[in-house]
Amino acid sequence: MSDSVQRSGMMKSAKLMALGLIVAVASGPLMAGAEDDAKAYYAKRSEQALKDLDFGTMEQKLLATYYMGAPARPQFVRPLGRELLENLEDPALRNSAPNDPIVKSHIAWALGQIGHEAAVPYLLEAAEKVNAIIEEKRKAVEAARQKRSPESHEFLIQQDEPGPFLSSKDVPFPYSPDVYWSVADEFKAVPAVNLSAEDHRARIExxxxxxxxQHIFIALGKIRQKESAEKIVPYLEHPYPAIRQEAALALGKIGSLTALEALERRFQNEKEPAVRARIAFSIFLNDHTRVKYYQEILTMLKDNDVRVRLEAAKALRELALGESISPLFAAQRLEESTLVRTVIDQAIEHAERNNLFPPDAQFDTGPNRVWTYGRPVRPRK
Structure with missing residues (x-):
C-alpha cells in the first residue's frame, strides 16, 4: 500500500516536472518574439519621429522632441541640432507654426536631456542666431517708441505700430491701456482666437x-562642456536680465575657471538684484570658501522684491547647507508669497538632510556637485 502511494506521488511529481519543462520551452520563443516586437515597434516609432521632426506640424514636432529627449539617445543629436537651426535666418519661414519658438525651445530641451557634447556646436550657433533675432526686435520697438509722441489725444490710430506692452492680469488676453498697438499682443489683429488654426494654437502658448x-543655456548647463564657457560669457552683458540669469547659471554648472572669473567680474557691475542672486549662487556652488556670496544670498532672502526672494530661496534650496536653516525659518515666517514659501520649505528639507547625513564626496562637494529636482546626480567625466 505504501509502495503504491509512493509510486503515485512520484508519478505526479514527474508529470508536474514535465509540464513545467513544456511551459519553459514553449515560453522561450514567446519571450524572444516579444523582444523582436518591441525592437520593431521602437524602430518604427523612431522613424516616424524623425519624419515628424522634419515635416510635421507643431504638435507632431513637439511629440517628436519628447520621444527623442526622454530616453536620451545620442543618435538623435544631429537631427535635433539641424532642426534647431532650421529657418532661423528666414524672417518669413520662422514665423510659421512648425518653426514657432515653442518648437525651438523644446528642441533645445531635448538636446539638454540627451546631454551629449556633440550638441554643443548646434546650441552655440543657435544662440548666436536667436540673439540676432532678439536684437532685431528690440531695436525695432525702440525705434518705434522714439518716433511716437510722448502724449497723444487721438484714439483713432492704425493698429500697425509696435508700442509698450502693459499687461492686464484680469483678462486672458492682455491689452495695452494706453491704446497704442503692441506687438506683444498678437491677437489684436484678429477678431477672435481660432483654436482650429495651427498658428493660433502656437502663439497662444x-x-x-x-x-x-533660456532653454539653450539650460541645455548647455546640463552638458557642461568646459570649452563652451568662452562663448557663453558675452551673454552676461545682454540687455535682458532673463538671458543674463540663464547665462550665469549655465556658467555656474560648467564651473570652469574661465566661467568663475567671468561671473566674478560681472557680479561687480550687475545692478539687477535677481541676476546678482543667480551669479552669487553660481560662484558659491563651485567654491564654498567664498562666503561673501553666501552672505549676499542670505541678504537677498529679505528683499522686498518677490522675484529676488524667489531666486535667493532657490539658491539655498540647491546649495542645501545645514547652516542656512535658521535664516530660512526666519524667512518662512515672514514670507507672503505661496510660491516662495514652497521653495523655502524645500530648502529647509534639504538643509536638514545635510545636517542629518554626512556629505558624500562624490555627490555633495566640489565643482561637479549638481542637483536635479532636489536630488544629487552623479557627476559626469
Missing part, C-alpha cells in the same frame, strides 16, 4: 525667442 535662448 506665449513662447518667444527669449524663451528659446
Amino acid at each position: 506665449g513662447y518667444n525667442y527669449v524663451n528659446v535662448m
Whole structure:
C-alpha cells in the first residue's frame, strides 16, 4: 500500500516536472518574439519621429522632441541640432507654426536631456542666431517708441505700430491701456482666437525667442562642456536680465575657471538684484570658501522684491547647507508669497538632510556637485 502511494506521488511529481519543462520551452520563443516586437515597434516609432521632426506640424514636432529627449539617445543629436537651426535666418519661414519658438525651445530641451557634447556646436550657433533675432526686435520697438509722441489725444490710430506692452492680469488676453498697438499682443489683429488654426494654437502658448535662448543655456548647463564657457560669457552683458540669469547659471554648472572669473567680474557691475542672486549662487556652488556670496544670498532672502526672494530661496534650496536653516525659518515666517514659501520649505528639507547625513564626496562637494529636482546626480567625466 505504501509502495503504491509512493509510486503515485512520484508519478505526479514527474508529470508536474514535465509540464513545467513544456511551459519553459514553449515560453522561450514567446519571450524572444516579444523582444523582436518591441525592437520593431521602437524602430518604427523612431522613424516616424524623425519624419515628424522634419515635416510635421507643431504638435507632431513637439511629440517628436519628447520621444527623442526622454530616453536620451545620442543618435538623435544631429537631427535635433539641424532642426534647431532650421529657418532661423528666414524672417518669413520662422514665423510659421512648425518653426514657432515653442518648437525651438523644446528642441533645445531635448538636446539638454540627451546631454551629449556633440550638441554643443548646434546650441552655440543657435544662440548666436536667436540673439540676432532678439536684437532685431528690440531695436525695432525702440525705434518705434522714439518716433511716437510722448502724449497723444487721438484714439483713432492704425493698429500697425509696435508700442509698450502693459499687461492686464484680469483678462486672458492682455491689452495695452494706453491704446497704442503692441506687438506683444498678437491677437489684436484678429477678431477672435481660432483654436482650429495651427498658428493660433502656437502663439497662444506665449513662447518667444527669449524663451528659446533660456532653454539653450539650460541645455548647455546640463552638458557642461568646459570649452563652451568662452562663448557663453558675452551673454552676461545682454540687455535682458532673463538671458543674463540663464547665462550665469549655465556658467555656474560648467564651473570652469574661465566661467568663475567671468561671473566674478560681472557680479561687480550687475545692478539687477535677481541676476546678482543667480551669479552669487553660481560662484558659491563651485567654491564654498567664498562666503561673501553666501552672505549676499542670505541678504537677498529679505528683499522686498518677490522675484529676488524667489531666486535667493532657490539658491539655498540647491546649495542645501545645514547652516542656512535658521535664516530660512526666519524667512518662512515672514514670507507672503505661496510660491516662495514652497521653495523655502524645500530648502529647509534639504538643509536638514545635510545636517542629518554626512556629505558624500562624490555627490555633495566640489565643482561637479549638481542637483536635479532636489536630488544629487552623479557627476559626469
